[in-house]
Amino acid sequence: MKRSAFDIHTWKYDLWYDKNPAVYASELDAIRELMPSKIAHNSIEIGVGTGRFASELCITYGLDPSARMLKIAGSRKVECIKGVGESLPFKGSSMKLVLMVTSLCFMDAEKALEEAYRMLAPEGSLIVAFVERNSLLGQEYRKKASESSFYKNIGFHTTEEVLSMLKEHGFEDMHIRQTLFKPLDRIQDMEKPEKDFGKGSFAVIRARSIKHK
Secondary structure, three states: OOOOHHHHOHHHHHHHHHHOHHHHHHHHHHHHOOOOOOOOOOEEEEOOOOOHHHHHOOOOEEEEOOHHHHHHHHHOOOEEEEOEOOEOOOOOOOEEEEEEEOOHHHOOHHHHHHHHHHHEEEEEEEEEEEEEOOOHHHHHHHHOHHHOOOOOOOOOEOHHHHHHHHHHOOEEEEEEEEEOOOOHHHOOOOOOOEEOOOOOOEEEEEEEEOOOO
16 A cells, blocks of 8 residues: 555654744644634544644544554544545534644545535534645745655645635635745744735635534
C-alpha cells in the first residue's frame, strides 16, 4: 500500500507550526472568532492531521486517513478516527460542530461538504479554513506545487468558490474572517483577523446547517 506524503513527512509537517508560531497563532485567532461560544462534546475536525487545531480549539474528535498523524493527534488528547472526509463514519445529524482546516483542498470538496451537512445537527456549524487560491500564499504554493511534499496535484479554492459550494449543499448564514496579510517570513507577531475576504491568504468561513428538526 502506497504511503501518503503525510505518513512519510509527519514530523516535518508538525514541526512547521513550531517554526512559524506567529502564523499558527494568527490562524487560530481567526478561527476562534467564528467558533460557537459553547463547544459541544459532539464536535469533530475532518483532516485533523497532528491535532494542532483540534487540541487548541477543544474539538473532541479528529478524523484523518494518516495513522501516523493520528498517533500524534491522540497524544494531544484528541479522540482519533481513521477515515476520509468523503465517507464519514457517523450517523446523520450527530454533530454540532464540524471543522476543516486546510483540508478541503485534499478531498473531493463537493462530496466532503455533502457529508459534513449530512452529519451536522439542525443549526449545527461548519467552519472551513483554507489558503485562498488567488492570495499571495496561494499563488506561491501553486507555483511550487511540483516541488512540494504536500501540495502536488491538489486543487486550491477561491473564497467565492467555497461560498458557492456551501450554498449548493444547503448551508446558510455565512460569516467570514481573513488573516495572514504579509508573506509568511515577515509575520513575526500574531495578526488581528479582519472581516470579509480578498486581502489575507488564510480565509475562514462559518456556515450553519439549516434543517428541520
